[in-house]
Amino acid sequence: MDDIEPRRTTVVRPFGDLEAAVMQVLWDGDQPATVRDVLGRLQTPKPLAYTTVMTVLDNLHRKGEVVREMHGRAWSYAPVRSRAQHSAALLQDVLQHAGDSQAVLMHFVADLGPDEVSQLQQAVQAAQRSTP
Numbered sequence: 001m002d003d004i005e006p007r008r009t010t011v012v013r014p015f016g017d018l019e020a021a022v023m024q025v026l027w028d029g030d031q032p033a034t035v036r037d038v039l040g041r042l043q044t045p046k047p048l049a050y051t052t053v054m055t056v057l058d059n060l061h062r063k064g065e066v067v068r069e070m071h072g073r074a075w076s077y078a079p080v081r082s083r084a085q086h087s088a089a090l091l092q093d094v095l096q097h098a099g100d101s102q103a104v105l106m107h108f109v110a111d112l113g114p115d116e117v118s119q120l121q122q123a124v125q126a127a128q129r130s131t132p
Helices: 017-028 035-041 050-062 083-096 101-110 114-130
Strands: 066-071 074-079
Touching: 017 035, 017 050, 017 074, 017 083, 035 050, 035 074, 050 066, 050 074, 083 101
Parallel strands: none
Antiparallel strands: 066 074
16 A cells, blocks of 8 residues: 555645656656657557657656656656555545535445545544544
8 A cells, every 4th residue: 555645735736638648657667757758658549759758758857746857868757646645635635625525425435446545544544543
């Protein structure tokens, strides 16, 4: 299981389609990737220009979603958070802005299958054990 990240106070926004595709490549990789690496692994309906991918990665860096480090003459990019941590931050943002977070949670849990309910119970128990 990923390390549990404390609640964030900053707003986390969902990614646009191209940002999500780029983040997917970074999350699926086991090491930082250059623009050329990302471009080579992207699965998009239409071919993309190198500069398009470079702009998306620069925007993700500016938004604090990726870190970058210069290697030779190229930047290498890596995600700041894991996919699970990002998804959890999105869920927390939804709950913060839902108005009635208890009602949202009740509807959410009502739609879960037995395995997901068990996983949720385990996650709650783990969070309770780690809370001082």
